[in-house]
Amino acid sequence: MNAHSEVAEAERAPGSHQSGRERLRSYTLGLALAVLLTAASFAASSSSYVWTPSIPILLAVLAIAQMGVHLVFFLHISSSPDSTNNILSLAFGIFVVGLVIFGSMIIVSNLNHNMQPMDQLMDMHRQR
Amino acid sequence: MNTLVDVVSAEIPVGVPLSERGPAPKRIVAAFGFWLFLLSDIIIFAGLFAAYAVLCGATDGGPSAVELFDKRHVLIETGCLLASSFTCGMMMIAADRRETVLTYSWALVTAGLGIAFLSLEFSEFAHMVHQGAGPTRSAFLSSFFTLVGTHGAHVTAGIAWLAIMMAQVGTLGFRPMVIRRMLCFSLFWHALYIVWIGVFTVVYLGAHA
Numbered sequence: 001m002n003a004h005s006e007v008a009e010a011e012r013a014p015g016s017h018q019s020g021r022e023r024l025r026s027y028t029l030g031l032a033l034a035v036l037l038t039a040a041s042f043a044a045s046s047s048s049y050v051w052t053p054s055i056p057i058l059l060a061v062l063a064i065a066q067m068g069v070h071l072v073f074f075l076h077i078s079s080s081p082d083s084t085n086n087i088l089s090l091a092f093g094i095f096v097v098g099l100v101i102f103g104s105m106i107i108v109s110n111l112n113h114n115m116q117p118m119d120q121l122m123d124m125h126r127q128r
Numbered sequence: 129m130n131t132l133v134d135v136v137s138a139e140i141p142v143g144v145p146l147s148e149r150g151p152a153p154k155r156i157v158a159a160f161g162f163w164l165f166l167l168s169d170i171i172i173f174a175g176l177f178a179a180y181a182v183l184c185g186a187t188d189g190g191p192s193a194v195e196l197f198d199k200r201h202v203l204i205e206t207g208c209l210l211a212s213s214f215t216c217g218m219m220m221i222a223a224d225r226r227e228t229v230l231t232y233s234w235a236l237v238t239a240g241l242g243i244a245f246l247s248l249e250f251s252e253f254a255h256m257v258h259q260g261a262g263p264t265r266s267a268f269l270s271s272f273f274t275l276v277g278t279h280g281a282h283v284t285a286g287i288a289w290l291a292i293m294m295a296q297v298g299t300l301g302f303r304p305m306v307i308r309r310m311l312c313f314s315l316f317w318h319a320l321y322i323v324w325i326g327v328f329t330v331v332y333l334g335a336h337a
Contacts, residue, residue: 031214070325082156089164
């Protein structure tokens with residue numbers, strides 16, 4: 001019985017939290033990391049210590065890191081066989097989300113770029 | 129009380145390969161199904177984020193994002209939602225140990241923090257509409273109210289769901305079915321915070337960056 005539970009302990013993939021104490025530790029660690037990342041985001045957005053043009057990228061990195069922290073420590077997405085399907089569908093979800101958001105942004109900025117400025121358009125009307 | 133112990137979540141047999149273990153426990157299957165719903169919900173939010181990203185400059189001479197948003201207000205809102213995500217986890221630990229009073233207490237704290245978040249958001253919306261920056265003012269404000277309002281509607285639904293779960297704990301007790309529903313609720317609640325990370329980064333902090 002003892003040997004069996006040891007094997008089960010060894011087989012368990014990292015991040016698959018079972019006992020109450022382990023889960024409590026995971027939630028507490030997740031909360032600490034999330035607080036840290038949130039504070040960093042708010043500080044970075046109005047910081048004069050960071051090179052200004054890089055702030056949006058820094059914010060994006062901090063946000064993605066915090067989403068990862070939440071997925072691992074709160075939603076308990078792990079590498080265990082139990083959540084293989086969850087990870088595969090998550091990958092597909094991230095793909096679709098990226099396609100929708102960045103696809104829209106690229107298409108619309110391209111349309112804006114190709115649109116003639118309003119004053120030129122008015123000039124064309126007058127010349128006619 | 130012993131009859132209520134979750135039979136399907138019994139120990140996974142050791143040494144049996146994954147392909148020969150038979151169907152997964154119901155708890156895992158139910159969580160996976162709900163996970164698929166959450167991903168489709170997040171794709172809805174992706175559409176709203178895309179609309180906001182495209183329209184955030186279309187202010188039509190009205191107030192812009194930098195003038196409207198108060199960062200301290202958003203920080204408090206974020207704190208409320210993050211804390212409620214944590215207390216929701218505490219509630220699940222208490223529920224798995226079948227501790228009724230502790231479960232109710234954590235649920236109450238979770239719902240209270242959710243309501244605090246909602247009232248802060250509502251006061252912000254009311255203030256904006258009062259200033260003449262309502263959803264009809266410009267395309268930017270339409271997309272802002274749709275995105276943040278949809279998130280707020282989800283939080284409202286989550287609080288209603290939590291209230292129903294507490295009623296079910298009261299009437300049905302901690303049977304596996306109720307625990308599974310609470311597990312789905314906790315997934316929903318944590319996913320809402322993930323969406324909120326996107327909202328405060330893109331909408332509120334992005335405006336000042």
